[in-house]
Amino acid sequence: MGRVNTGPSDPTAPDHHEQGNPVTERVVAELVERSxxxxxDPRNTNFAGGNTSAAGTRTDPVTGGPVELLWVKGSGGDLGTLTEDGLAVLRLDRLRALVDVxxxxxxxxEMVAAFDHCLFGKGGAAPSIDTAMHGLVRAAHVDHLHPDSGIxxxxxxxxxxLTRECFGDRVxxxxxxxxxxxxxxxxxRIAEENPGAIGAVLGGHGITTWGATSQECQDHSLEVIRTAERFIAEHGRPEPFGPALEGYEPLPExxxxxxxxALAPTVRGLASTDRAQVGHFTDTEEILDFLARAEHPRLAALxxxxxxxxxxxxxxxxxxxLPATAPLEQVVERLGELxxxxREDYRRYYEEHADADSPPxxxxxxxxxxxxxxxxxxxxKDAKTARVAGEFYVNAVNVMRGAEALSTYRPIDESEKFRIEYWSLEEAKLRRQPAPKSLATRVAFVTGGASGIGRxxxxxxxxxxxxVVVADLDAEQAEKAAAEIGSADTAVGVACDVSDARAVTRALEQAALAFGGVDLVVNNAGLSISKPLLETTERDWDLQHDVMAKGSFLVSREAARMMTTQGMGGDIVYIASKNAVFAGPKNIAYSSVKADQAHQVRLLAAELGEHGIRVNGVNPDGVVRGSGIFAGGxxxxxxxxxxxxxxxxGxxxxxxxxxxxxxxxxxxxxxxHVLTSGELSHTTGLLVPVDGGVAAAFLR
Structure with a gap:
């Protein structure tokens, strides 16, 4: 297997770097800054891809003498957002001693488990599989990146x-x-045999560079990446994906x-056959151009x-x-066939390469x-994972473009892909992930979601x-509420006048584009005008019925259309009121429309059950604090x-x-949450009182 030089990573470095010493702290700070x-910059590496490292010394608290350490990005971290807590810290002498065993x-x-015996002190991230390439190379600073140009x-x-033509002996x-x-x-070994080299291109994989200082290492990484970009631009052919395919050009935006x-719920339903998935849609220029070219079927299959x-x-x-202009019904049918x-091809792939020790x-x-x-x-499994998968495939398209521009794209063999996809270490990483939360993979659409109960x-x-899709009449408030709830991977805000059928359709289309579809709808949008019968105008009556009775009907109808297309079941929840049952004074319009909503619960529960869609409701009493309705008069x-x-x-x-x-x-x-979390999986048509106990509103 060959031996490597395991001497000091930087013989010129001083040996008095103690914990708390500014020199040592600078080593770590520079590593985080470089990372x-x-x-x-997505030109340099993909999300959560690659590793960086730095070597230095600290005082060993046991011996009082200096100990050489390696700080390296831990498993699962992202370079763009890396902090010191995301670094694994290992003793270099112990790490390099692993060569002998x-x-x-x-x-x-087995060596990954051995890395744990090389850790220095408590805390820090778990060492990744790439730790060896950082600790065994004789350099104080090492980068491993996945730039599109390098791949x-x-x-x-x-x-x-091509690597030799592009870089000469430098890489x-x-x-x-x-x-x-x-x-x-x-x-x-290769770095030691080529003392003038600043880095390497790793076949089928990415690049690695090294340097005596953090800045030198960063400069070397950028030199390799930018040199490869220029080489492709200067030497590549102009249409690496072939001529345009008639009928496959991008549709107008x-x-x-x-x-x-329109397609998102169908596609999400297919992709969720084995387990529920969240979706993400991308129509970047790179993807649209790739799909419009003659070579895309061949390259995608690789x-x-x-x-x-x-x-x-x-x-x-x-x-x-099929071409872009194919009828929607034909597209849906063909997607089902494909x-x-x-699934048949994937099963063959698994069975061809799996052995007795392979995970299921x-x-x-x-x-x-x-x-x-x-x-x-x-x-x-969540919106972030779905979005990142799209970003990675854009990276892959860029890689194919560069490889085809210069030569022929040739990825690693499928047997190697299988070894990694079903790697025992990858399986162990999946098993360490926390249990999913009760509503993981579900997409919720909440009307009147910018304030009060909806918020x-x-x-x-x-x-x-x-x-969560926060739908509200006030688009600005919807977007603000969504931003305060979380990132765009958690919540998005959309404008929605629930009394307008087209507005409802547009809002649910935005949900489909954001997350792939919808599984859970909360009909909460409402208002109230409290007047006795003789003072209640026709406009008062129509306004409340348009927003709550008609609005709930429109939202439920469009959501049910999407849910039945997905074939994944779903939940529809009405925020009704104890007034749906209790005859309070001087409240004819509001109480009537709440009774209407309560009966919609029963009617839709009876109709939609065959599709696995449960319909339930909540009957609150007056919610004063935090309520937009109460604050509005x-x-x-x-x-x-x-x-x-x-x-x-109150x-x-x-x-x-x-x-x-x-x-x-x-x-x-x-x-x-109780109604939709799965604990009441066999309950539909129920109205749950949340009123502190109002005997006159007990359901009979």
């Missing part, structure tokens, strides 16, 4: 020759080898996104190459083989679905793992009816209940 700089490539997976050379059929070629201890040995929204890419995109995408074929097949559905003229749908419901559902009106000060209305309502407790927005949100 963030490189990781923040290395049992060979057939047992190299283009790494996946070209004659990548070794060396390392043939493909699965990440691990042996790859670290290979890189260290408005038409393209409308078709994407799949991605870099391990970080295919671990997130699977061995290959599902590609629709999905059946994809995890699922045969695609993670990437490509639709010419429209774009790309990607899927994952509390949206926050609770997001906190339980759902992706309803509170003053009801306080006048009952002869109390408006500020005392306490007044509480006193008349059995429990004597005021109802708050979060109490209603709790009920919504």
């Amino acid at each position: 963030n700089t490189l990781g923040s 290395y049992p060979g490539e057939d047992r190299e997976d 283009a050379l790494a996946t070209a059929a004659d990548g070794e020759r 060396v070629w390392v043939p493909w080898r699965r990440p691990g201890f042996q790859l670290g040995l290979d890189i260290a 408005e038409e393209r996104r409308a078709r994407a929204a 799949g991605t190459s870099c391990p970080d890419h295919f671990l997130r995109t699977k061995v290959r995408p599902l590609v629709l083989d 999905h059946v074929r994809y 097949m995890r699922g045969a559905d695609p993670a990437v679905v490509l639709v010419p003229g429209v774009g790309m749908f990607t899927f994952g 509390a419901v949206a926050e609770r559902l997001a906190g339980e793992g759902a992706c 309803w509170g003053a009106q009801r306080a006048a009816v009952y002869g109390v000060e408006e500020k005392d209305l 306490a007044f309502y509480a006193k008349r209940t059995i429990l004597g407790r005021e109802v708050l927005p979060e109490h209603v949100a709790n009920a919504v």
